[in-house]
Amino acid sequence: MAENEYEKQGKDFLSRNGLTFSAKHVSKEAPIWCKDNIHGDKYCVTFTRRQKEWDRPRSLTLRYWNSYDDVQKDKKPTPYDVLAAIDLMECRTFQEFVKEYGYTIETDQELEEAKVWFKEYVALSNRMKVFFTDRELEELAEIQ
Numbered sequence: 634m635a636e637n638e639y640e641k642q643g644k645d646f647l648s649r650n651g652l653t654f655s656a657k658h659v660s661k662e663a664p665i666w667c668k669d670n671i672h673g674d675k676y677c678v679t680f681t682r683r684q685k686e687w688d689r690p691r692s693l694t695l696r697y698w699n700s701y702d703d704v705q706k707d708k709k710p711t712p713y714d715v716l717a718a719i720d721l722m723e724c725r726t727f728q729e730f731v732k733e734y735g736y737t738i739e740t741d742q743e744l745e746e747a748k749v750w751f752k753e754y755v756a757l758s759n760r761m762k763v764f765f766t767d768r769e770l771e772e773l774a775e776i777q
Contacts, residue, residue, distance in 0.1 A: 641713075642717075642776050643717070644712060646716060646773070646776060650766075650769050651682055651684055652681065652682060653680070654679070655679050656710045656715070658675075659674075659696075661674050661675070662675050674699055674704055676697045676698070676699065678697045680693045689763065689766070690764050692764075693760060693764040699714065719773055724754065730750075730751045730754060
């Protein structure tokens with residue numbers, strides 16, 4: 634699939650579901666899971682519904698880090714970049730989360746960092762399930 638076809642997937646998803654997308658640069662701070670500090674920039678990304686649905690929040694805001702390569706190319710996040718990165722795996726326990734995401738925990742500090750990310754993972758997963766409809770979540774799983 635050509636790059637523009639990937640980007641089309643993101644734009645089509647937004648259009649079909651009445652959503653808009655914005656990405657605001659926050660910092661050059663690497664995420665705590667990045668041990669070598671070679672990473673992309675941090676963005677605050679917001680998806681907003683054009684029309685309010687009575688049973689859904691109007692917007693969903695999340696943190697997103699683009700890649701180091703994107704920074705080198707001065708490439709800003711696109712809807713496709715963010716939508717393709719949304720991971721709806723159902724890690725119900727901390728142990729499942731650690732295994733699924735390949736955490737190596739050798740110190741108490743690494744354990745505490747992993748616990749913080751698991752807590753945030755659960756919170757974001759719950760917020761996404763409230764914001765997106767079941768149909769939209771199914772569509773998200775198809776974006777690749």
